Amino acid sequence: MTDVQIKEIQNLLVAYGAGEYHKQGKISAQRDEIDMIISGINLLGEELLATTVSRDYFSGIYNSVADMVFVVSPRGMIQDVNNAVGSVLDFEKTTLIEQSINTITEQGGRSFFNEVKKNLAAGKQSFTKEIRFTASDKRLIPVSCSCSKIIDQNSKLKGYLIVAEDISERKETEKRILRTIVDTQEKEQKRVAADLHDSLGQELSTVKLLLSAINEGMLSSDDKYKEAYETCKSILDSSIINLRSICFDLMPASLENGGIHMALEELVDRLSKQSLIKFSYKCSGSLPILEKSLEIVIYRIAQEFINNSIKHAHAGKVKIALTCSTTHISFSIKDNGIGFDIANARASAGRGLSTMSSRAKAFNGSMKLNSKPGKGTQLLVTFPYNV
Ligand SMILES: Nc1ncnc2c1ncn2[C@@H]1O[C@H](COP(=O)(O)OP(=O)(O)O)[C@@H](O)[C@H]1O
Ligand SMILES: [Mg+2]
Structure with a gap:
């Protein structure tokens, strides 16, 4: 083995150690054992080069x-x-x-x-x-x-x-679309409520007034007319009450003017008078000034839940609570009714639960709905203040 050949092997190994796999050792004309070793090292270099190229190629893709x-x-x-x-x-x-x-x-x-x-x-x-x-x-x-x-x-x-x-951007866009839908629906409901109140409401009140005037003129006339008059008046009274209740559901004035706390108090008060269900409402923590559209969303979720408690749950009690922390507002509502299987209900045709959840999503809310047959239904929705 010549010194030159030893140097050659040394240089090759140092180069490979430094990752320079393209270097190849010279093979002498003698083709002896040393040349065989150099040729083996050359092969190793080629292998290493091929592996490195594919590794770098993969890593380039992986990282880009x-x-x-x-x-x-x-x-x-x-x-x-x-x-x-x-x-x-x-x-x-x-x-x-x-x-x-x-x-x-x-x-x-x-x-x-x-x-x-x-x-x-x-x-x-x-x-x-x-x-x-x-x-x-x-x-x-x-x-x-x-x-x-x-x-x-x-x-x-x-x-x-x-x-x-x-998917932050996609989620933002989804949220904006949902909010536009929610806001448009609300505007439309407000317009219908105002129209009903201003036109139909006024007309019914006028008819009621006229009817009273006619009655005074008929005081002496026979009982047949009197009975018809009384029937007309009671139908009219109930129409006026129904219309008020429709307008209230579409957009309660307390929510428009007073805010969510006042609106929920009024809702619970009104429902307690109308049905046998016991409603309760409490607010804990200090309620900050909320965006009007967020207040409307909370209110709509409450309305839908209560409708379900009345319509499906045969509940005896409905408990509503608002809890405010420094960063979040939580709205919870529970009934003690018959409960249901959520997975089955989601597949059913009802729109109430899915509308609730898209309303919550539109305002960055996280919603948890729990229910089991025989164990009542609970809903908790938490919204961050900066929606
Ligand atoms: N509080 C509840 N108690 C018992 N069942 C409920 C309650 N809320 C919802 N459900 C069940 O879930 C179904 C879907 O509700 P929802 O989406 O509001 O649609 P809808 O009220 O129009 O049927 C209801 O049909 C009912 O079977
Ligand atoms: Mg419903």
Whole structure:
């Protein structure tokens, strides 16, 4: 072995150590054992070059995808993330590695990873869910997660791949559309209420007045007319009451002028007089000045829930509460009626529950509806103040 050949081998190994896999060693004309070794090292260089090119190619794709990509272990620990994770959530890669994926998912205490595992274990190829990630500054970012299993050549589970798309903009647009719908409906209801009150209401009152005048003129006339007069008057009285109640439901003046607290007090008061159900309402914490459209949304949810408690639940009691903290307002309403199976009801044709939930969504509200046959129904909706 010549010194030149030893130097050649040394140089090659140093170059490969530095990642310069394109370097190749010179093979002498003798083609002896040393040349065989150099030729072997050259082959190694070619292999390393090919692997590095494909690794860099893959890593280029992995890091240029705009969606966040997580590789997690079979136990749910983050093994690798792409660059998008850092730029969307503002985390250093090193702080996430070996952390559970659940540390960044917001699911009200439920484990997102368990849900992924359960769904994929059931034989599904992929599992998709919209959830929220918590960024490093605690901002909640809505994402659509698409999850699948990573399987090796021996069909052994190596972990999970979670690709998460940031859907903040889509959610904002959805919310704006929902709010426009809610606002338009409200404007329309207000207009109908005002029209009914101003035209029909006025006319009914005028007829009532005229009828009284006719009655005075007929004082002496026979009982047959008197009876007809009394019937007319009682129909008219009930029409006026009905019309008032329709206008109240469409847009109560107390909500327009006084606010949600006054409107709920008045609603409970009015309903208690009209039905056998016991209504109660209380407000705790100090109620700030709310956006009018948010007050209307809370009121509409209350109305729909109460309608259901009367129509379906055969409830004896309905309890309403507003709770205000420094950042959120919570509206809770419960009945002690027959309860129902929510999953079945969602599939039914009723629009009430779905309208409630889209109204809440339009104002960033989170809604929890609980019900079990025989156990009554409870609803809790929480809105942040800055909707
Ligand atoms: N408080 C409740 N108690 C018992 N059942 C209820 C209650 N609220 C809703 N439901 C059930 O859920 C269904 C859907 O309600 P909803 O969407 O408001 O539609 P609708 O009232 O028009 O039927 C109802 O038909 C009823 O079976
Ligand atoms: Mg209903």
